[in-house]
Amino acid sequence: MRSLLLLLVLLSTSSMAISEEVQVAVAANFAVPLQKIAADFEKDTGHKAIISSGATGKFYAQIKSGAPFDVLLSADDTTTAKLEGESMTVAGSRFVYAIGKLALWSAKPGVVDDDGRILSTGRFSHLAVANPKTAPYGAAAIETMKNLGVLEKLSPRLVQGENIAQTQQFISTGNAELGFVALSQIQDNGKLANGSVWIVPAGLYSPIRQEAAVLAKGKGKAAVSALMDYLKSDKAKAVIKGFGYDLQG
Template sequence: MKTRIYPLFAGLVVLGLSTSLRAAEVQVAVAANFTAPMQKIAADFERDTGHKAQLAFGSTGKFYAQIRNGAPFEVFLAADDNTPAKLEQEGLAVSGSRFTYAIGQLALWSAKPGYVDDKGAVLKQGTFEHLAIANPKLAPYGAAAVETLNKLGLLSSIEGKFVQGENIAQAFQFVSTGNAELGFVALSQVFVDGTLKAGSAWIVPDSLHSPIRQDAVILARGTGNPAAQALMKYLKADKARAIIKAYGYN
């Protein structure tokens, strides 16, 4: 008995096979502040392109050390622009692939409603015992927090109250669990579509710290990977841009 394949069905089979053959996977190192938006972008990216992004989240400084030591990442979404540029100069990233995917915003946040005022005056009152920040040597948001306190003339008086996380995700966790009354976090961790998720917050003015320009780059291991190229293109498209903006990034 002969099996007939109807032309339309045969075309669909060929299309499905060619799509699956083209689909690829990319290993992505993502700065901790960008966790929530990147999880959403990665899900849409897989639906829209067939490519899959395997995500790892952590501090930019730690990822830099891991990449230099041969970690198998192919794309890096950093929390600054210096680290990707450095990797490019060292020959560990693809020259010309780097671009700014987001400009981050710093927020002073407490899980307690009404605890942080909209001008950050709570910092000057100094009635708190613990202030969470990310490690300023590893995390750009931690460095921005220290710079902010320095400009406010409060660093020396508050420094002894620091509860330091390895990255901005840990700093957020310290505040959300009550181990610190308040802390400097990424705006994207506490705001969505312009609405505060919980607690109280002060959005730190950009004038108090250097711009948190977050650059993406294809790493040397990602050379020739179509999924790496596709992801970089996807991050620049309107759908991803809308998600990034919704989480408070410029």
């Protein structure tokens, strides 16, 4: 009996010893999908992902200043490339985990039409966008309005969120009648949120290729390697697709 108890204690101790935490900085548009993936990741591997969400540009500045993140899930592929060029990532660790889609959304039905013509008619007072300097989806929104020829006319009506999560909050609370968000924020398991939406044609903005990268502080950690592999698994990909992202072929 005593030997059995000792064995159980040793097994428990061994299990705890190999379970680790991984500190993840994730772009705000991917925070909810990552929470679902992280829950499965912990069940399947024993490792735990500690998630911090925000604007990609702000994470870049924090990482440069020594923030203790192991992994960055960026909202673009330029930030990860820049960090790699500055020797802030593990070489060869970058990969595209999702391709984002931009949407024009209102929390009220009937406000946004199926073709986005409301941007030309201008029958609204405030249009929310994320800060284009730090949030790639904000940059995509500005690019879309430029290509539609409406940016100059709409500029006085823009309400700027610090990141895409705050931008969605402006719209959902009615502080802005409509705004540009990530499709993933208003879609779960293929079902769109209440309100009205125009999924912006991909040709109106540069591809939003969202890359993951292992940061220098995550080098050699088992939990980090496990998470990066898990993001490529069929189980994680099913979650990612359910939120409206495309996957790299």
